[in-house]
Every structure is written in structure tokens, then in C-alpha cells.
Amino acid sequence: MAKSDLLRQLPAVHEVVKEISLEMNGKPEKEITRAVQEAVGYWRNNILSGSNTIDLNADLQKLIKETARKKLVSSYNQIRTVINASGVVIHTNLGRSRLSEKAVERMTQTAQMYSNLEYNLEKGKRGSRHDLTEELIKRVTGAEAAIVVNNNAAAVYLVLKALAKNKEVIVSRGELVEIGGSFRVSSIMEESGAILKEVGTTNKTHLADYEKAINENTGMFLKVHTSNFKIIGFTKGVSSSELMRLKKATPHVIMYEDLGSGALYPFQKGGIGEEPLISSVIKDGIDLVSFSGDKLLGGPQAGIIAGKKKYIDILKMHQLARVLRVDKFTIAALNETLTAYLNEDFLSIPTVRDILKTSDEIKIKVYTLMRKIEDEPHLSMNILEEFSQVGGGTMPDVQLPTYCLALKHEKGAAYLAKHFRDHEVPIIVRIKDDEVLLDLRTVTDDEEKILIEAINSVTA
Ligand SMILES: *Cc1c(COP(=O)(O)O)cnc(C)c1O
Numbered sequence: 031m032a033k034s035d036l037l038r039q040l041p042a043v044h045e046v047v048k049e050i051s052l053e054m055n056g057k058p059e060k061e062i063t064r065a066v067q068e069a070v071g072y073w074r075n076n077i078l079s080g081s082n083t084i085d086l087n088a089d090l091q092k093l094i095k096e097t098a099r100k101k102l103v104s105s106y107n108q109i110r111t112v113i114n115a116s117g118v119v120i121h122t123n124l125g126r127s128r129l130s131e132k133a134v135e136r137m138t139q140t141a142q143m144y145s146n147l148e149y150n151l152e153k154g155k156r157g158s159r160h161d162l163t164e165e166l167i168k169r170v171t172g173a174e175a176a177i178v179v180n181n182n183a184a185a186v187y188l189v190l191k192a193l194a195k196n197k198e199v200i201v202s203r204g205e206l207v208e209i210g211g212s213f214r215v216s217s218i219m220e221e222s223g224a225i226l227k228e229v230g231t232t233n234k235t236h237l238a239d240y241e242k243a244i245n246e247n248t249g250m251f252l253k254v255h256t257s258n259f260k261i262i263g264f265t266k267g268v269s270s271s272e273l274m275r276l277k278k279a280t281p282h283v284i285m286y287e288d289l290g291s292g293a294l295y296p297f298q299k300g301g302i303g304e305e306p307l308i309s310s311v312i313k314d315g316i317d318l319v320s321f322s323g324d325k326l327l328g329g330p331q332a333g334i335i336a337g338k339k340k341y342i343d344i345l346k347m348h349q350l351a352r353v354l355r356v357d358k359f360t361i362a363a364l365n366e367t368l369t370a371y372l373n374e375d376f377l378s379i380p381t382v383r384d385i386l387k388t389s390d391e392i393k394i395k396v397y398t399l400m401r402k403i404e405d406e407p408h409l410s411m412n413i414l415e416e417f418s419q420v421g422g423g424t425m426p427d428v429q430l431p432t433y434c435l436a437l438k439h440e441k442g443a444a445y446l447a448k449h450f451r452d453h454e455v456p457i458i459v460r461i462k463d464d465e466v467l468l469d470l471r472t473v474t475d476d477e478e479k480i481l482i483e484a485i486n487s488v489t490a
Pocket of ligand 1: 181182183184186213254255256288289290291321322323332333422423
């Protein structure tokens, strides 16, 4: 059949709408019409482009109905839950950290009921939302004071704007990082009105470089934790404690470090990475640090600024603090997460738990899973020793030993990966050497059941 014949066979929109309306009880006709129009458009383009995905004897009416139905029930443009079988624990594209059960519970309660968000229960009058988070942060970090804002990018912006506007901020050239393509230290600084003063070279910066750059208009030393890349080899940086010594002679200069992830759990002690503990950075006497709530900390999206009270007080008073403030759900989830650290209930925090999972634990999970998989002639499987990643731009050089279920399909890895993405609960996998790897480090027991369903529904 020629293109023109096929085009002539495209059904009229109103006919399809009439048929589908019966199935979609109650759905507004406007919505159904929109879906059918889109479906007709999709198949018209398909025919015009001459792509051979269309069978020349196809029942176009049926195809269009199917497409329209999918559009009506599908939630592609909705936020959907997915299963992260990629082994990247803090997967930025998949929502970074998942929250602990207690954090979720507290969020739900806070959503359903009124709360003391800005009400002092003791005094019976207006209170401040900052008070609800500050005490806990002080306790887990050892800082004098703290404030929480929307995310860590906002934290950096607020600190620069409130404390270094029109002043020179000295940064090592090796730390002028770009994170995820959207957060550039140099651009944030420009936006904030602070004046960037780069020192050193990409691979080497000495204390003397900072010393030489200081003048009466120097407002701040900024250190940026270059968590998402690592320059290896001939490098030299200046630690914040070295800078603290320099600061003694120039007390007007504020020492601020953007820690990026910031660890509250001593991963380094357990041999995982070199992320400093936030409390030890604070103990060294730094003026301010900031870090994300949803990276290594394992809480909700937030930017936490901790340090000297005199600076935090200025941040609290700044108009931007109001613009960048967090909502009650964030406070609820963050407080439960911080409480888990205080109680040393670390394994209740999914991000911490998943990073600490041993390869032996994961190996057992893979073998158990394999026993539940039915034979399918087009699919072969085996167990593979591999590495998971921390993710979120954190500890890029850390390889977490793991085991993966490796699946090979006649039609190739891309086909198989699409099958998993198309599952009712989409499953995100990793591909290597034309095999699909399922890394169970980031998969819970409940999610494994869904994984098994998806594997057992693979066909030729
Ligand atoms: C991730 C990161 C940020 C941005 O934090 P968000 O919470 O994503 O806004 C800023 N600085 C560093 C060093 C980071 O690693």
C-alpha cells in the first residue's frame, strides 16, 4: 500500500473519540479528544516519515486507539516512582537520596495536620521555623549556629551575597568547579556581587598564593570541595586548617568552605573515600560550612549552613533567607534524619545503609533472585563481580565492590533496558558489554519482587 493510501485510511478523530469514551468512564471529552488528536498526529508522522515501524496491512484504527488509550492512562509526564538497579546510590537523575521510614512518616503527619512551624508552644506566640532545625544541626555538627535553605547552591549564594558582596573572595583555581552543568562557582559568585579572585593554577595552589592575594577589600576565603572530579598526580591544595592559620593575621576575612556532600557518618574510617566529617571541619575553627541535605547526609533536598553565630545571624536577617527558606516537609524529614544520626541509628538512613552494604550481602541477594527466575530461551544470565558508585558527585574515585545479575538477550542490551524501563514500575539498569547489569545494592527486598516480575516477563 502506498503512503497516500495509508494516509487516507487514517480515521476521523471524532469516530475514535466516540469509541474510546465508552471505556474511559467519566474522563472529560476534551481530554479524550486531545489524546486522539495526538495519536492520529503520531501515526500520520510515522507514515509520512516512511519509517518501517508501521506494518502496511496494519489496522490503523486499532493502532490509533491503542496509542490514545496509552496517552490517557500513561503518566510519562508525571513524577513516577522507579526502581534504581543502576548501583549508583545517590543518583542525581533519580531523585538522589531516598528518605528513612521515620522521615517519611513525619512528613506525612506534618502534611495532614497543623504544626508548630512558626509557633512557639512554650510561650504561646509566634516562633521561628529556624529554631526547629538549628538545635539538631548544632548537636550533630558541633557548630555554634546553623540555618537551612532550599539547597546547597542556594546556601552558597546566600553566604556570598550576605557576607561578601562587593568584596574580594579568594578561591583556588583548582576549585572553580562546575557541578552538573548548571552550578558554576564563578557564575554564582558573579550573580551574588562578590568579586572573584582566583589564585594558583589548576593543579597547584600554595598558601603563599592566598597570602599574596589578600588586601583591605578581601572579604572571604572560599574553599569548594571538588567532590565531583579529582585531579590526580602533581597537585597541591591548601587545606582549610592551613587557611585558618593565615586568617589569624587577617581576622576580617571570613573562612567558608562549601563541602558539597558533607559526611555526618565516618565513611573514611570504614575505608570508604576521603570525605571529611563535618564535625571535624567545624572543630578546626572554620567560620562557615555548607552542604547538601540529600547527598551523603541522606535526607531531603536542602542546603545546610553551619558555623559561627555572628555570621549565621547575619544570614538569618537577610531578605534572601526568606526567599530561600525551606517548607515544613523538608524540616520534618531533615529533623528525623538528623535525629537518626544523633541516636547513631545510621542504618535506618537508606543512603548510608546502601553505601555500607558489603559485596557478600549483595551476592546472597543476587543468588536468591536468580533462583526465582524462570527459564527463557532468549535470555541468559550470570552473576558478575562489579563496582557500584556513591553518585551525586560524591567520592568519584570510590569503587564499592558489588555483585550484579548480568542479563544477555538475543536482541541486545538496549532492547532489554527498554523492556525494563517500560515495566509498570520502570526499572533503571546499567549496560556494559552488551549486557544489562542489575546491581542489587540500591534495590530493596520489596523492589526485588517487581524486578523478578519484570525479568520473567521478558519475551523473544
Ligand atoms: C552538589 C554540590 C553543590 C550543589 O548542591 P545542591 O544541594 O545540589 O544545590 C554545590 N557545591 C558542591 C561542591 C556540590 O558538590
